[in-house]
Amino acid sequence: MEHRAFGFTGVEIPVVGQGTWQMETDDEAACVDALQRGIDAGMTHIDTAEMYGSGAVESLVGKAIAQRRDQVFLASKVLPGNASYAGTIEACERSLRRLRTDRLDLYLLHWPGSHPLEETLHAFKDLRAQGKIRHFGVSNFDQAELSKAIAIAGPNEIACNQVLYHLLERAIERRVLPLCERHGIAVVAYSPFGSGRFPDPSSTAGKVLASIAAARGVTPRQIALRYLLRRQPVFVIPKAASAAHALDNAAAGDLRLTGEDLARLDTAFPLGRDRGVLPTL
Template sequence: MYARSFGSTRVSVPVIGQGTWHIDGSDRADAVRALRAGIDAGMTHIDTAEMYGDAEAIVAEATSDCREEVFLVSKVVPGNATRRGVVRACEASLRRLKTDRLDCYLLHWPGQHPLAETIAGFEDLRRAGKILAWGLSNFDVDDLDQVLAIAGPDRIACNQVLYHLNERAIEHAVLPWCEKHGVAMVGYSPFGSGEFPDPASAGGRVLDGIARAHGTTRYAVALAFLTRLPGTFTIPKTGRPARAIENAAAADLHLGPAELAMIDAHFPRGPRPRMLPML
């Protein structure tokens, strides 16, 4: 499993991880087996959040005997992101996850509370050993600049953003900002939340042709494309063990320049939007 340094943490983390949004909509036993299959295949980066229903409890079950192998991430909703609220929310997540610390803790999206308060809460948790690092999610460049001005360099571990073949807006400014400042860029919903390219479309046929050439799946090709750039990671979600194993194989898939160019041509990034897309 190919891994790279995860932003300011300097921890080596697999480029393909596992998301858990809506995983509680799957059969619980299947969801646990899928997460375990992914861990066994090297996808030890697991992302969850307090707002994901029973996902944290499912992750706790899946990691009950392998916590030390896992790079575990959770998120606080903006409504809880006061200095004290961040601490309370994190402690509640730790109880649900049945662990004593998170490897990284994120603010789920920009909210109404002052960022200085949220960051102070993150730093309180870090000093207490309850989190090892903190980061952000759904932050555009102006918001990232504000956090950097408050926290200083080498504090923001990552920015988690929407990123799939039909939504490449982050490549305009967010990704270059993250590269410049040594912040990991984690793409969520890499299969487009139900908008994955139709096999009958021109783009779908390109993905299928590349997949056949490598003896892999169209989904693995998409994941390999989305992690082609330095500092990028992705966290596909699945409730099926077989799909988890297929996803993991994408980490070792090398796409040549011609293949990358074909994908780029059929799934262009388009113009920069006025607002950062998010789900």
């Protein structure tokens, strides 16, 4: 599994991690097994949030990482509605209890909300000073929102922006990704398979994806993950509700694509026009 530095933090983590959105709708035992098999395969970055299943997914993750906490780079998120100064502190404490741990490696504001960002970032810094989080960042922030967060927090403080990014949705490449590159901010791609929008294998683009996968003896999903990782700040967190799916995702961590492969994918899945907004699910 390839590792790279998580932005300016310098912390080396795997390029392929594990997402847990909507895991509360899946079989719990199978999900715990998938997460544990994923850790075994090198996917030690696990991402969750207080929103997922109203805390149920954090509890599930807590079961999966029991006795293995030191192997994991653990991330969670605070809901915007809870992101006042006091609310952020309290939300973090709840997440820590559900996750059965005394610290998070990364804590994110799930999306921009109505509470002043100054309050949220102040709480993040105090949580870090208390040893309850190691790093903090944001999620679903567009260029203007991220620039504001950087200005408020100061340089080398916003460690990550977690955003929607997949073959059929490359909007972050226009403004957000370049901004993150300039500031040493990690980009974590959620829903890297499009959350139900994975390319149709009978489409022209889907056939290109399938042909590259066949030539390399891998799956189209592995090619899709690897394509997103072609720029240094990017990490991916696909969800897997079964061990087989987790292992398939992990295999993308050691895959390499040629310049020709990348050019063919660029043509098959064009960037599209600049809509001036950051898409979310």
